[in-house]
Amino acid sequence: MALTKNHIIDSIQDSLGYPRNKSVDLTETLLEIIKKNLENGEDIMISGFGKFCVKGKKQRRGRNPATGEDMMLAPRKVVTFTCSGKLREKINK
Numbered sequence: 001m002a003l004t005k006n007h008i009i010d011s012i013q014d015s016l017g018y019p020r021n022k023s024v025d026l027t028e029t030l031l032e033i034i035k036k037n038l039e040n041g042e043d044i045m046i047s048g049f050g051k052f053c054v055k056g057k058k059q060r061r062g063r064n065p066a067t068g069e070d071m072m073l074a075p076r077k078v079v080t081f082t083c084s085g086k087l088r089e090k091i092n093k
Contacts (some may be wrong), residue, residue, distance in 0.1 A: 012045075038079055050083040
């Protein structure tokens, strides 16, 4: 099962006792902060959870899987995640 934004909002509402609209605002604000920092190329490190990094990919040769035609893929940025040691320990228990 995937963790959705609604699940996060419901968890905040249940555990902290916030009204639904305040839980939505809190979740949306947190996600906007994360998105803005990633858009600016900044890494995000959340202690005890992990690190989101923006990495650049160079232009490279690829292949269209439908036609088999060779093509050049444009340079792009991707977001990677590395979990913290504490999270890794919890997952592997």
